[in-house]
Each structure stands twice: as C-alpha cells, then as structure tokens.
Amino acid sequence: MDKNFVSKRMKIIDLKKEEFFIEQYVNLRNSYVKLLLTLPVNISETKEWLKRNDIEIRGLAQDNVLLGVVILYLSRDGEIAFFAKQVNKRIGSRLLKIIKEVAKEKKLKFIWAWVLKDNFIAQRVFEKNGFVRGEISERIYNKKEYRGIIFRRVLRKQGLSK
Numbered sequence: 001m002d003k004n005f006v007s008k009r010m011k012i013i014d015l016k017k018e019e020f021f022i023e024q025y026v027n028l029r030n031s032y033v034k035l036l037l038t039l040p041v042n043i044s045e046t047k048e049w050l051k052r053n054d055i056e057i058r059g060l061a062q063d064n065v066l067l068g069v070v071i072l073y074l075s076r077d078g079e080i081a082f083f084a085k086q087v088n089k090r091i092g093s094r095l096l097k098i099i100k101e102v103a104k105e106k107k108l109k110f111i112w113a114w115v116l117k118d119n120f121i122a123q124r125v126f127e128k129n130g131f132v133r134g135e136i137s138e139r140i141y142n143k144k145e146y147r148g149i150i151f152r153r154v155l156r157k158q159g160l161s162k
C-alpha cells in the first residue's frame with residue numbers, strides 16, 4: 001500500500017492485534033454514539049467483538065495516542081464507519097484511504113456508509129475522497145427514526161476480471 005499519505009510519525013494499526021489501544025478506542029467510539037447511532041460499549045465486550053471475522057478495523061496512532069479509527073463491516077456489504085479524536089486534521093481522509101486499500105485486498109466491489117443528514121462534516125469528507133452521494137434512507141434507533149444519506153465508493157467495476 002502507498003503509505004505516503006500517512007506522516008512519518010503516524011502509524012497504521014490493526015486494532016485486532018494491538019490490545020494497547022483498545023481502551024482509547026472504546027472511549028473514542030463512545031464519545032460519538034449519537035452520530036454513530038449506537039449504544040456505548042465496554043472493554044471486555046469490545047475484546048470479544050474484535051475476534052469476529054466479519055469486521056476489519058484500522059486506526060491511526062501517533063506517540064501511542066489513537067487519532068482515529070475506521071471499521072469495515074464485511075457482512076454488511078462493505079459498510080464503513082469512522083471517527084477521529086480531533087476533527088479537521090485530515091485524519092478522516094487518511095482513514096478512508098486506508099480502509100479503501102483493506103477493502104480492495106478483500107476483493108470488495110464497493111464500500112459505503114450511512115451518514116446522518118445533518119452530519120455535514122462527514123458528508124464533506126466522503127465527497128472529497130471520491131465517494132458518491134446516493135439515496136436518502138431511514139434508520140430506526142431507540143424507537144426513533146433518523147434520516148441519512150448513503151455514500152458509495154466503487155472499488156472495482158462490475159464485470160472486470162479479478
């Protein structure tokens with residue numbers, strides 16, 4: 001993978017292999033439950049979750065600080081979710097490039113994300129990284145309906161040889 005987009009002091013980590021970062025991951029993820037439409041998780045359940053074969057998860061770290069994380073859900077047709085410790089520092093864009101390469105290695109044809117309609121920063125990051133804005137769809141969370149926008153990025157054209 002071309003890693004030039006990651007600065008020298010930053011490293012790409014696989015959360016499944018780097019237990020040191022799990023606590024930071026849990027804290028970071030739990031700080032965004034409203035944007036991700038999920039419930040908070042704890043460390044022990046996260047350790048179990050990380051054993052699953054149908055997820056890939058990568059982080060960016062610098063000096064043992066977790067700067068951001070991106071998750072690829074293989075059993076959800078290549079859905080991704082990502083979040084950064086500090087916004088507007090290009091961490092999100094770097095994470096999207098990292099997960100694109102992971103998805104290509106997994107031979108996925110596309111990756112996609114569902115973004116809350118008023119999450120303008122995430123929408124901007126998807127669009128500037130080659131994702132195409134698609135249809136609006138609803139998700140039910142905690143008995144409430146939320147409107148979101150689907151963003152897709154094609155990785156491999158249908159019908160091309162592998």
Ligand SMILES: CC(C)(COP(=O)(O)OP(=O)(O)OC[C@H]1O[C@@H](n2cnc3c(N)ncnc32)[C@H](O)[C@@H]1OP(=O)(O)O)[C@@H](O)C(=O)NCCC(=O)NCCS
Binds near residue numbers: 121
């Ligand atoms: C979404 C997220 C991962 C993006 O990471 P990031 O490191 O902030 O992204 P980048 O720095 O690469 O890009 C941010 C872009 O948003 C733009 N932006 C910032 N605030 C904005 C706003 N209110 N409206 C529109 N665009 C905005 C920035 O100007 C920048 O675009 P530019 O490069 O054209 O100037 C991060 O913001 C985050 O963790 N958000 C909370 C969790 C979340 O919403 N995750 C998405 C769920 S799928």
